[in-house]
Amino acid sequence: MIKRLVVSVLALLPLSMTVAVAETPQTPEALSAAAVEIPSVASEQSPVKMVDQAIHLRAQLKARQSTLVSSEMGGRINQLKLRDGERFSNGQTLVEFNCSVEDAQLNKAKATLEKKNKTYEVNQRLAELKSISTLEVSVAKTEAEEAKADVNVAQAVLQRCSIQAPFSGKVVELLARPFQSVRAGDPIMEIIDDKDLEVEFMAPSDAAAHLKPGKRFRVTLDEIGKTYNAQIIRIGGKVDAVSQTIKVYGRITDKSSELLPGMSGAIDTAALK
Template sequence: MNASVATRTRPTLHGGPRKISVARKRAPSAAAVVWLALCGLGLSGAVDAQDAGPADAAGHIRTQLAAQHDVEISSEVAAKIARLPLKEGDAFAKGGLLVAFDCGLYQAQLAKAEATAEAARREQDVTAKLAALHSAGAMDVVQAKARAKEAAADAAYMRTTVDKCTIRAPFAGRVAKREAAPFEYVTPGKPLLEILATGALEVKLIVPSKWLAWLRPGAKFTVHVDELGTDYPAQVARLGANIDPVSQTVGVSGRILDAHAELLPGMSGWASFAGHAQ
């Protein structure tokens, strides 16, 4: 029956049709719809949190490997790239050269600033000697000292700028992405390389919040890496700072014990805690 129909007929004992009033159907108010929706979401979230945890019955948790350091190297100077020796996938040692810029202009400015600073220092010394002989006033001494400090600061600024003309690796790792090329002119902030540390990898996983009753930093577990079909020993390093109120889960960070050259960031698998199930 259409909701807009207000009357219907049926036969009666007296003969002839008789009109029977039927209450018109009304759509629920907007407030009622919103209230029902919120109640439904709350019930659904509670059911999901209780029945659909991140671990299976055996306590296995999906996990992913991540590098301890994942860094994007950017330029700090405006200059042309003179050397960019590494390509994607290449390995490097800590302190190895990543990028070198053509900084002839900055080096010339540094030489000028250092010469100016040296002259200012000598002027300060001479003024101090003249003041001792009463041939220079106190103001002359103060001004000479200020000029020497200013020149020294200019030289330090240029020295720092020239130091930024080479970028060296802050840790041992590999190049994940190269975003520039040799002889390219770049400006400050231009991304050049993305590099990853190749040391012990971190293990990222999400566990039921009720595991916090027994899970502690230092707890041992095993990671089965899908790509290699191999198990590796691991250890909990840190527990998350907050619990997701909807899923009732918490993030956990662990680390693979020792270094394994075959493991790469982004590999995934299963983590299992002996003696603990969901």
Template sequence: MPPPIDTNSRIRVQLVSRDELDVSSEISAKIATLPFREGEAFHRGQPLVSLDCALYTAQLHKAQAEAGAALDLVKTNQRLAELHSIGELDVQQAQAKLKAGNAEVAYMEATVRKCVISAPFDGRVSKRSASPQQYAEAGKPLLTIIDTGHLELRMIVPSRWLAWIRPGQPIQVQVDEVGKTYMAHVVRLGARVDPVSQTVDVIGALPPEASELLPGMSGWATFPGH
């Protein structure tokens, strides 16, 4: 929690990432590659985790072959039915087998797509919980990543400031760790006032070009004109 509030519209702020998430696999498999280490940056769409999915790929090829055979059977039975050599029931059974085969192909295709986990945004790795050649269990975190391109300011202000503070309000932020001042703005206000401290949360946004800033940094914010 930030230190006590300065009544002269000067207040402590903390920088936080807009998005932070644990990356985990939806399937169980051995990790083939885990290219990014703690602190390293990545871009949206880059592979964060690649799994050894030789078994799943083989199952996909088998399902595709079975679906192809089922399609051939449907075509054959339809021709035989036209010649009155087999009944309609045989055609329906072949069609049902084809539907089941296509469903299995779709399932295995979806499974194989999960063998590569791509970055959902530009950011950096804050924690790596696994290594290549380890076995990834479904749902177990492998990496923790943060969006360093969209930092937010978190602060707690007196509830009486609600009389003038609004989204879009300019904020001047002096960041302790880098000794620089940045212009930011209010993006949203908290949903409730704390009845004991009579304070409310305020969230601001920093410009994307402030690339030297990192989550966890802190400083002082002032509101020009107040």
């Protein structure tokens, strides 16, 4: 009996010790010590370095002069003088129409004018002989002037039978074909002046105060892989309210035959500082 009691007491000793440890109160000193021993994750991390974010501005080359050549009259195209990519000079004929009807109308107007002029001359001589009244002379003069106006109209219509280049440049795309019938206003070809190019890009609106005409910058074109010197020539007239940017126009000052409209690249942001 005594032996069993001793064994029971020995078995309960570990449980009592565990309960005593669990019920030990945590003093402020103990909590402070525990807090000191816990390593701080933030203290082990390296401090965050603020890196200046570079402003990436994209630019594009655009032709200052470009236009869509359209027909001023309805008719059939007789000849297109140029093809895609070919060059032309200012005043060179680009398109010719079939204008046989318009040419005949001009000849008729000229013949009528000649007849009216002769009638007026005869009436003037008859008036000197007192054979006709001054009213008849005035009517003959007016009819001659009307005939002259008809000739001018026919000549103006005939001038529309061919289209001349408004500037020197290059054909971008043909939108019509020879012997095709077109209506007035139909597009025929797109042309550009590929020698007079502008650099166009959008800059942050808060940099507008530093971007003045004459300010120099550099642009690196992706297609060529070269950097060119450029100069601001004008600033856009308004700020885009959504993107808070303003349009800037420049011109490349370095001479190069490699530049083409549509090329794009990056602007050196030092110009914005």
